[in-house]
Amino acid sequence: SFLHGSGLYALTAYGRLNTYSLFAEAVARLVNPQGWAGIITPTGLLTEAFNQRFAAMLTKTGRLFAFYDFENEAKIFAGVHNQFRFAVTCISGGRRATGTRLAFYTRHVRDVVGRRFELSPEDVQLINPSTGTLPVFRSKRDADITVGIYRRHPILLSDEPGKRNPWGIKFSLMFMMNTGSEFFRTADDLVNLGATFDGWSWFTGSRRWLPLYEAKMLNHFDHRYATYANASEAQLNKGTLPRLSEEKHNDPNVEPLARYWVDETQVETAIGDRTDCGWLLGWRDIAGASNVRTFIPSVIPRSAVGHKFPLVFALDARSTALLQALWSSYAFDYVSRQKVSGASMVFTTVKQLAVPTPDDLRGVPNWLGKPMEGWGLSRTCELVYTSYRIAPFARDVGDVGLPFHWVPERRQSIRAELDAAMMHVYGLERDEVEHILDSFFVVRKYEERDHGEFRTKRLILTEYDRMAEAAATGVPYESSLEPPPGFGPRHDASTIPDWFQE
Secondary structure, eight states: OHHSSSTTTTTOOSSSSOOOHHHHHHHHSSTTOOOEEEEETTTHHHHHHHHHHHHHHHHHHOOEEOOOOEGGGGSSTTSTTTOOOEEEEESSOOOSSSSSEEEEOOOGGGGHHHHOOEOHHHHHHHHHEEEEOOOOOSSHHHHHHHHHHHHOOBBBBOSTTOOOOOOEEEEOBOOOOTTEEEHHHHHHHHHHHOOEEOSOEHHHHHHHHEEEEEEOOOTTTTTTTTSSTOOOOOHHHHHHOBOHHHHHHHHHTTTOOOEEEEEEHHHHHHHHHHHSEEEEEESBBOTTSSOOOOOEEEEEESSSEETOOOOEOOOHHHHHHHHHHHHHHHHHHHHHHHHHHBBBHHHHHHHTOOOHHHHHHHHTTTTTSHHHHHHHHHHHHHOOOGGGGHHHHHHTTTTOOOBOOOOOOOOOOOOOEEEEHHHHTTOOOOHHHHHHHTOOOHHHHHHHHHHOHHHHHHHHHHHHHHHHHHHOOOOOOOSSSSOTTTTBOOOOOOOOOOOOOO
């Protein structure tokens, strides 16, 4: 009651109280106007959204002189876990800094001088205008590239009254996995109700239960990434699930097995009037800057979904599909990982990510010679539309055929074309593209292990260079795939299930 009501902690007494934030605010309040203060806290003090008011005060007033983030791999604190991150914060009592000295992912104190760089208060506000929290850069090169991106492209959605919302963005959470559990039914529950399973949903008479998708079941351009079918106890305990094989991915009638199902009427109530599409777009809330990928969106059939997969609704179906293509790119992922210091991709973080406008993706780029919208949607459709359950997505982007075959090598080439295109949309120079791709350390490690090379980098740079050459020569870019994306091999009529109605 004292912390919330005294007024002494006006910037940090929000949500779940944390003493390190409260002590930091006390330090900032007590330091002499001509003095200085230093404090060691968890890194989240100035990078996490729950401390945004305190961070904004320091950055907007220019009182933040230095912020040095450390990983504990070198055991600076012997009794603390290796992956715990802490930071040294230096603030003034009133003097204004012309720039803030920053260093992130530092392991040894002696390394700070070589790793640190400076950001002006204006650059911090440019990158995180709503919260004033600090971006998390590994190097000055990352800071320079990211600041350049934010100078060219606006944030996705501003909290300021009257600001534009070019994508018409609205966010939503459907079912909380804890408090919403009263609506969840297991397979045993539904068998006891006399319901019949069709391989995806359960039904009895006119009543139907739809599968509850969880974030770990989904991946880029793949709503069939993982399944509860044959999941071992060890896998369930670790939070991982068996992956669907390439053979099953190539069967348009195979869908992942959910753990729970929800009455269709409850699903429709949760969705409300936000969309009349037969599909939904969201992203994995669980994220990390050191993961294989940080921002993982996916399209799913219109169904139930857990809160760890927040949903986004844009202006219309085609805009939402374009947004998925953009969000799936390495360029956007790079921007995302500069903002994540914890393990969650929350709304406040997503809103402040630099995103090209719909006009940027609908215009005529100098390397293509025609509107990019159709070019991007045809590629996105072939990547997404590999099962009958996702047919409503295909229809909304103008495809009336049967699902595409799942051909891994072809899919990687199509994704490389989209990735290269988004690098151009973001206005990135070739050396910047190389740096961005090299920053995905885990992708490089796995591909060098499995393929003997960083294949993703080679494929994307090849297409990036071909697009740059097209822009320089005036000869429009053409895909090297035959047939071109959007015209790939499809399943025949023998695979059409009984329930599938056009």
